[in-house]
Amino acid sequence: MKRFFSPSLRQRLAPHARQRSRVYCGLLVAGSLLVAGLGEVAPQPFRKAATATPDAQIARAGEPWQIASFPVEGFQAYTSAFGYRGSSFHYGLDIASPSGSYIRNWWEGRVVEVSDDSACGTSVIIESGDWTHVYCHMQGYVTYEGGTRVFVDSGGGLRLAEGQGVATGDRIGRVGMTGRTTGPHLHWGMRYQGNWVDPALVLQAMADGQRRAALPQ
Numbered sequence: 001m002k003r004f005f006s007p008s009l010r011q012r013l014a015p016h017a018r019q020r021s022r023v024y025c026g027l028l029v030a031g032s033l034l035v036a037g038l039g040e041v042a043p044q045p046f047r048k049a050a051t052a053t054p055d056a057q058i059a060r061a062g063e064p065w066q067i068a069s070f071p072v073e074g075f076q077a078y079t080s081a082f083g084y085r086g087s088s089f090h091y092g093l094d095i096a097s098p099s100g101s102y103i104r105n106w107w108e109g110r111v112v113e114v115s116d117d118s119a120c121g122t123s124v125i126i127e128s129g130d131w132t133h134v135y136c137h138m139q140g141y142v143t144y145e146g147g148t149r150v151f152v153d154s155g156g157g158l159r160l161a162e163g164q165g166v167a168t169g170d171r172i173g174r175v176g177m178t179g180r181t182t183g184p185h186l187h188w189g190m191r192y193q194g195n196w197v198d199p200a201l202v203l204q205a206m207a208d209g210q211r212r213a214a215l216p217q
């Protein structure tokens with residue numbers, strides 16, 4: 001798994017890449033291939049972590065991944081992987097960054113939920129087609145405005161309402177310590193068609209796409 005954890009990903013992935021609509025369908029196709037490549041994506045209730053991913057299948061996922069955004073600024077380390085952690089299962093990838101680092105939206109989509117009353121802390125859930133991406137332990141809080149739930153982080157100049165659209169690479173929060181956490185980090189969770197996916201596999205596919213795009217045509 002070590003190869004998934006490359007700090008230089010942050011530099012290699014362009015957060016503001018565009019051409020999204022053209023490749024959107026491509027992402028969904030790529031997602032299908034990626035998930036197919038996982039072999040065993042545990043349906044709920046969750047059984048075990050997806051482990052081996054044939055490189056050839058990931059490679060077939062193709063170009064669209066390169067425009068996705070790495071989810072946080074100020075990367076320091078991957079501190080907890082997706083999978084079993086003792087007797088419990090960790091449904092995401094923990095990425096340590098200094099407190100206050102901006103979190104970036106992985107892929108264009110819509111805010112489907114904001115909350116601040118669970119172990120996830122102040123959190124945002126975004127839906128992009130068949131994908132759902134979850135961001136936990138952020139700074140700020142959730143309030144109501146005219147019956148709509150709104151996430152507010154005054155210090156970061158951020159405000160996100162449920163139902164709102166967000167672009168790839170948009171700043172959607174800041175790393176904090178809300179919820180159950182012992183240090184500032186982003187807990188990043190991903191689901192494809194309702195099944196949890198290891199975000200490290202997605203990052204790997206993004207890096208592969210970036211590498212291919214950099215090759216001379």
Ligand SMILES: [Zn+2]
Nearest residue numbers: 092093094187
């Ligand atoms: Zn976590």
